[in-house]
Amino acid sequence: MNRGIISLLIIFSSGALYALTPNQWQFRQAIEVPATGLAKVNLSAETINLARSDLSDLRIIDADEKEVPFLIDQPMPRAESTLRPKDFHAEIVSTETRLLITTGTDLIVAGIALETPAGTSFIKSVRVEGSNDQKNWQMLTAGDPVFSMDNGAAKLRVPFPEGKWQYLRVVVDDNRTPLLPWTGARLIIAGSPAPTEPVSVTIKSRDENPGMTRLGLDLGAANLRISSIRIETSEPVFTRAVTVAAPELSEEKLHEQTLSSAVLYRVDLNGKIEARLDIPIEKQVYGRELFLLIDNGDSPPLLISEVRAERRMARVLFFAPAPGSYSLLSGNSQCDPPRYDLSQLGDQLRRAAAAEGRLGLPASNPGYEAAANLPPGFATGAKIDVAPWKFRKPVQVVKAGAQQLELDPDVLARAMPDLRDLRVVSEN
Structure with a gap:
């Protein structure tokens, strides 16, 4: 607080309380x-x-x-959900692993999330087929990569066109890499989208510290409900753990509140480029400033050319x-x-x-x-007995309305250090 500045408000108002004027x-x-x-x-x-x-x-x-x-x-999206299937069975046929799944649901399925033991590192190609009688199978997707890496980057979800299926068959190509123990799967139940609008994001600052890049972002406006943030980089191959944080004032101290974290990557999987460059947020940001924290480890800093954001619409x-x-x-x-x-x-x-x-x-x-x-009654205040105060100094007000009064050395010398003994009183 600047001890030399205090606001003096003298108000003259009329009208019905809370009436819309x-x-x-x-x-x-x-x-x-x-x-x-x-x-x-x-x-x-x-x-x-x-x-x-x-x-x-x-x-x-x-x-x-x-x-x-x-x-x-x-409008807010209805988030995807996951559901454990009624039955999961794995079998090995030649150079393939077939995962046979009985869904046990009439809900609309939009994909499947595969499960393997923690710590398993691999890259595989899969295709998914759907059927309602286990005789006639329809191809839903083919050649989709699934992988898990030691640095935390992973893609075990296989999306496909939404539909209702009694049975799913996931065929894993084991021709190039060793067999894996597939322990289960979860059905991805379709959600519903909601409209978004681009947000103009400015990179205000970039600080490089050993193993960490810190970007200061300006959203251009406060109170936006941010759906996601996306980075743009020309790096052909990378993986990075990224955290999005917002400054927050708590107990008169400024700290950073984590909004979301994700592992972003761009990898070459047998000649096919797979990338994840966006971080889901789905939170209201009360200020206009965000921080992007990029964990580089021992790798050189990632070259970020642009940061984009999407916000949820309000109407x-x-x-x-x-x-x-x-x-x-x-x-x-x-x-x-x-x-x-x-x-x-x-x-x-x-x-x-x-x-x-x-x-x-x-x-x-x-x-x-x-x-x-201004709050009702702000102008009048309460009656006060001025007898306990030793000093008083007149204030000349030329025009009604909000006033700013600079405290001179004479007032500051006589006031308490935290100014809690100052009062402004009306002569009327």
Whole structure:
């Protein structure tokens, strides 16, 4: 804290408590709606950056500055899940290992994850076939590599087109490498996607330390729900353990909170390049800064040319009684979250057809009054007995509103070291 600066706030305000008056919001954006009826507007990263982290200060008003109820929709993917099959059996036929699987489920299967004992290092090629009667088999995928390496890089998942199968047959090519003990498998049950949007990421800093590269990243906006981060590198072959962290202030100390970790790689498997360059995040980042920590071990630093990110979309749904211009308000630290009856119709509204509204860039609200966006009662304070104070110094205020007062040496010399004895009082 700078001991020479303190804020003096003198407020003159009126109006109903918690009533929506646009002058309480700092920012305003135009919404153009093409037709009467349900409208949807995608919120930009700039809007999310200016609003509260939970978007509870957003409001929509019409051309007459009347409040319009809305619903916030943040589509999230349904994550894939895994399921142990009903039966798993392995057999060796010539130079192949056949894994015969009875799924025991009517769920949609999108792949299979194979299992081997820990510490096994190998590279294999597999094909997967599906059947519902064990007589007629359909090829689902062929030539897919699976591998596990000593440095932690591994790929044991074999994706294939989504479908319902009573039986699966995984054929492992053992022609070039020794046989492996396959101990089991898990079915990958299909999830559902959700829309994302690219985020402009800037590499602000790069620090090289023995065995570790540290990249400082700027997301360009705060409060974004980041889906994934992807690195771009020209290195033809590599494996690296990578951690994504965000700065966090806790107990007045700044530390780094790990958001996600993964082993990234690009390898040549019998002439076929396999790569994993993205790190799943699926978390809201409350600041705009991230750190990328790359464990190089004894290898030279990895040349990173670009870092990309994807964020989950957020949008507002509202009923427009007429086509035309509406306004989105943001930047109010004191308002309560809105309570609209539209929340009871959330599922129906999300599935309904809606016209696409066009959102303009955020701009400062010309009618914004800082005094109107302060906690109730902030201006008046409580009565105080000034008799215990030995010194007082007059303050001249020329204009109502937020004030900044620089404490001169005379005040600092008489105040307590932590300034806890300072008070600002009104003569009225």
